[in-house]
Amino acid sequence: MEIxxxxxxxxxxxxxxxxxxxxxxxxxxxRPGDEIDVIDGRGTLYHCVLQEEAPAGGTQKRGKGEEQxxxxxxxxxxxxxxxxxxxxxxxxxxxxxxxxYEWMAEKVTEVxxxxxxxxxxxxxxxxxxxxxxxxRILLSATKQSLKGAIPELLEPQTVMDFIAGxxxxxxxxxxxxRLIAYCSDEVKPRAFIMDLLRExxxxxxxxxxxxxxxxVLIGPEGDFSPAEVQAAMAAGFVPVSLGSSRLRTETAxxxxxxAVYLSIYE
Amino acid sequence: MEIxxxxxxxxxxxxxxxxxxxxxxxxxxxRPGDEIDVIDGRGTLYHCVLQEEAPAGGTQKRGKGEEQxxxxxxxxxxxxxxxxxxxxxxxxxxxxxxxxYEWMAEKVTEVxxxxxxxxxxxxxxxxxxxxxxxxRILLSATKQSLKGAIPELLEPQTVMDFIAGxxxxxxxxxxxxRLIAYCSDEVKPRAFIMDLLRExxxxxxxxxxxxxxxxVLIGPEGDFSPAEVQAAMAAGFVPVSLGSSRLRTETAxxxxxxAVYLSIYE
Numbered sequence: 281m282e283i284x285x286x287x288x289x290x291x292x293x294x295x296x297x298x299x300x301x302x303x304x305x306x307x308x309x310x311r312p313g314d315e316i317d318v319i320d321g322r323g324t325l326y327h328c329v330l331q332e333e334a335p336a337g338g339t340q341k342r343g344k345g346e347e348q349x350x351x352x353x354x355x356x357x358x359x360x361x362x363x364x365x366x367x368x369x370x371x372x373x374x375x376x377x378x379x380x381y382e383w384m385a386e387k388v389t390e391v392x393x394x395x396x397x398x399x400x401x402x403x404x405x406x407x408x409x410x411x412x413x414x415x416r417i418l419l420s421a422t423k424q425s426l427k428g429a430i431p432e433l434l435e436p437q438t439v440m441d442f443i444a445g446x447x448x449x450x451x452x453x454x455x456x457x458r459l460i461a462y463c464s465d466e467v468k469p470r471a472f473i474m475d476l477l478r479e480x481x482x483x484x485x486x487x488x489x490x491x492x493x494x495x496v497l498i499g500p501e502g503d504f505s506p507a508e509v510q511a512a513m514a515a516g517f518v519p520v521s522l523g524s525s526r527l528r529t530e531t532a533x534x535x536x537x538x539a540v541y542l543s544i545y546e
Numbered sequence: 547m548e549i550x551x552x553x554x555x556x557x558x559x560x561x562x563x564x565x566x567x568x569x570x571x572x573x574x575x576x577r578p579g580d581e582i583d584v585i586d587g588r589g590t591l592y593h594c595v596l597q598e599e600a601p602a603g604g605t606q607k608r609g610k611g612e613e614q615x616x617x618x619x620x621x622x623x624x625x626x627x628x629x630x631x632x633x634x635x636x637x638x639x640x641x642x643x644x645x646x647y648e649w650m651a652e653k654v655t656e657v658x659x660x661x662x663x664x665x666x667x668x669x670x671x672x673x674x675x676x677x678x679x680x681x682r683i684l685l686s687a688t689k690q691s692l693k694g695a696i697p698e699l700l701e702p703q704t705v706m707d708f709i710a711g712x713x714x715x716x717x718x719x720x721x722x723x724r725l726i727a728y729c730s731d732e733v734k735p736r737a738f739i740m741d742l743l744r745e746x747x748x749x750x751x752x753x754x755x756x757x758x759x760x761x762v763l764i765g766p767e768g769d770f771s772p773a774e775v776q777a778a779m780a781a782g783f784v785p786v787s788l789g790s791s792r793l794r795t796e797t798a799x800x801x802x803x804x805a806v807y808l809s810i811y812e
Contacts, residue, residue, distance in 0.1 A: 364790070383649060390797045426792045474808050523811055524630070526692045531656045538804035542740050545789055 282308065283423040284318045285430075286326075292354050294318055294326060298347035304330075305350055316352060319423065321430040325361035328352035362427035364392040366544040367493040371397040371442050372533045373500035374406040381409065382417050384530035388537040389421035389431055397434040399442045403502035409436050439497070439508045443515050446495070455480055455488035460497040460517040461532055462509055470521040473536065477543035492544055496520075496536040501529060548574065549689040550584045551696075552592075558620050560584055560592060564613035570596075571616055582618060585689065587696040591627035594618035628693035630658040632810040633759040637663040637708050638799045639766035640672040647675065648683050650796035654803040655687035655697055663700040665708045669768035675702050705763070705774045709781050712761070721746055721754040726763040726783040727798055728775055736787040739802065743809035758810055762786075762802040767795060 284304055288295040296304060296318070304310050310330055318326045331351045370393055375381045385396060396418070398409045414433055422430045437445075446458065457480055459473060473496075480492045497504075497512060504512070509519065522535045550570055554561040562570060562584070570576050578598045585591050597617040636659055641647045651662060662684070664675045680699055688696045703711075712724065723746055725739060739762075746758045763770075763778060770778070775785065788801045 362791070387797055387800065390791060390793055391801065392791055424792075424794070472811070523807055525628070525656060525658055525807065526690075527656055528690070531653055534653065534800065535657065535804055535808075538801055539808055541789055541791065542801075542805055542808060545738070 281317065281426065283325075283426065284316055285321055285419060285423060286318050286352075287321065289320050289326070289354075293331075294320075294328065294352055294354060296350045296352070298349055301348055301350040305348070315355075318352065319361065319428045319430075321419070321422070321428075323360050323363060323429040325358045325428050326352075326354045327356045328354050358428070360428065362425070363429065364541065364544075365491050365546045366392075366540055367394045367491060368392065368537065368540050369395040369397060369493075369495040370498065370533055370537060371399045371439075371495065372498040373399055373401045373404050373439070373529060374409045374436075375529050376406055376501065378406075378409070378413075380528070380530040382413060384533050385414050385417050385431075386421040387534050389418055389427075390425040391534070391537045391541045392427075393431050393537055394429070395432045395434065397442055398436040399439045399497070400436060401439045401500045401502075402505040402508060404500040405502070406500075411435070439499075439504065440511060442497075443508070443511045443517070446515050455483060455490065455492040457492065457494045458497075458512075458515065458517040459495065459520045459536070460499075460504070460509065460512045461522050461536060462499065462519045463503050463526075470519040473520040473522055473539045474543060476518065476520060477539055481544045494540050494544075496533075496540075498529060498533045498536060547583065547692065549591075549692065550582055551587055551685060551689060552584050552618075553587065555586050555592070555620075559597075560586075560594060560618055560620060562616045562618070564615055567614055567616040571614075581621075584618065585627065585694045585696075587685070587688070587694075589626050589629060589695040591624045591694050592618075593621045593623070595621060624694070626694065628691070629695065630807065630810075631757050631812045632658075632806055633660045633757060634658065634803065634806050635661040635663060635759075635761040636764065636799055636803060637665045637705075637761065638764040639665055639667045639670050639705070639795060640675045640702075641795045642672055642767065644672075644675070644679075646794070646796040648679060650799050651680050651683050651697075652687040653800050655684055655693075656691040657800070657803045657807045658693075659697050659803055660695070661698045661700065663708055664702040665705045665763070666702060667705045667766045667768075668771040668774060670766040671768070672766075677701065705765075705770065706777060708763075709774070709777050709783070712781050721749060721756065721758040723758065723760045724763075724778075724781065724783040725761065725786045725802070726765075726770070726775065726778045727788050727802060728765065728785045729769050729792075736785040739786040739788055739805045740809060742784065742786060743805055747809050760806050760810075762799075762806075764795060764799045764802060 284300045286294040312330050312332045314330045550566045552560040580596045
């Protein structure tokens with residue numbers, strides 16, 4: 281099943297961006313009249329029929345030198361296509377090797393994540409992360425794994441800013457879980473992530489204010505600083521263990537995503 | 547913590563292979579008298595002290611042109627170092643892109659796997675897999691994740707041969723689980739992998755004949771053939787689902803390893 285992406289959907293039609301148009305028309309050799317499936321990146325799948333180019337003088341008229349974009353008529357749609365019954369935010373420090381971060385981004389997208397927040401820890405060796413390639417990887421993995429919603433990619437920020445942005449500590453809303461995966465033995469005891477997730481999974485739907493919302497903070501190779509852990513705990517983050525194996529940063533992120541995926545399902 | 551590997555351990559001494567010696571002595575500039583940590587790849591960690599070269603005429607004498615290998619005296623040892631409380635065999639069809647298989651091998655090693663069996667399905671596009679690089683990746687991931695046992699890497703074989711090698715269907719031994727992750731809707735119902743693992747995890751240790759032994763078969767991009775699924779089921783494999791996301795082959799393998807790791811722990 282080949283999936284395309286469009287960020288221009290309205291009034292029964294959608295337009296593929298130039299890159300998607302090239303893939304659709306030139307590589308896969310689709311022609312007007314062909315049926316195609318298109319996601320809007322916000323959760324909906326559209327079954328469409330490729331159109332002849334819009335009539336001259338129409339709103340879709342293109343100026344000289346503009347790239348070709350394909351127009352398609354929407355026949356039907358499916359909301360929440362390939363969605364999962366939780367909201368997961370992964371805040372993950374950059375890995376020394378950017379390939380490892382990109383691989384992680386692909387895998388957690390396949391498994392199911394809503395927001396990926398690159399965060400820079402006080403002990404992070406790598407303090408810069410290019411997001412261009414990550415955007416492309418998230419789109420590609422979303423299409424490949426048959427999901428309608430592309431994970432949101434936040435701009436890189438410090439761990440402290442990310443925590444501050446979460447707001448004050450508050451009564452833990454039923455079904456909201458803030459977790460910090462912390463390796464050092466300085467904070468004890470840590471809960472095993474599966475035990476906390478099982479509690480959420482077993483909470484009756486009627487007691488929830490919505491689907492469970494889980495946020496997991498994953499530190500750099502050198503772990504979080506004690507100040508970061510303290511700030512996180514003050515903001516309601518619970519220190520958790522991801523089990524007894526020593527995991528690389530990107531493997532820890534994948535493990536956290538898998539724990540949520542394997543615990544909270546329909 | 548820097549870990550070295552030796553396949554020559556006996557009578558209170560061990561010898562590092564040439565490549566490990568070069569890394570230890572030339573790259574990290576260790577000297578006789580330094581303490582080093584060495585795994586034997588079969589589960590044991592040895593705390594050692596690097597020795598001056600063996601006296602001339604000793605059993606360790608090397609001929610001309612042989613590569614240098616370092617000798618270390620064993621001070622103490624830890625059995626089952628970094629071990630996990632299950633035995634996991636992953637039989638995984640090659641991915642079209644070998645990089646994806648290698649990444650998977652690294653990740654499942656970090657998480658915890660005992661045997662990796664490359665298997666060729668009837669619908670596999672890639673029918674050849676080089677194991678040299680995989681051996682190196684398994685060793686490196688074992689050391690990096692602080693484990694004493696290197697996962698066993700089987701020679702590539704067909705799915706049918708792998709299943710035949712598992713022996714006849716038999717009364718399911720308590721704590722043994724044979725699972726085949728099958729995507730198609732042809733076989734229904736499939737159990738969710740976590741439900742089966744939870745049963746095993748909750749079986750009292752006294753009812754087990756040993757630690758739980760889980761085998762998971764993961765098919766190629768085109769899925770297993772119906773004949774392969776039938777053969778697997780005749781050998782006691784239970785069709786399972788890895789959840790609602792459509793996962794690539796390598797992601798399915800990682801998900802299966804994570805499911806076992808997150809379900810069966812001490």
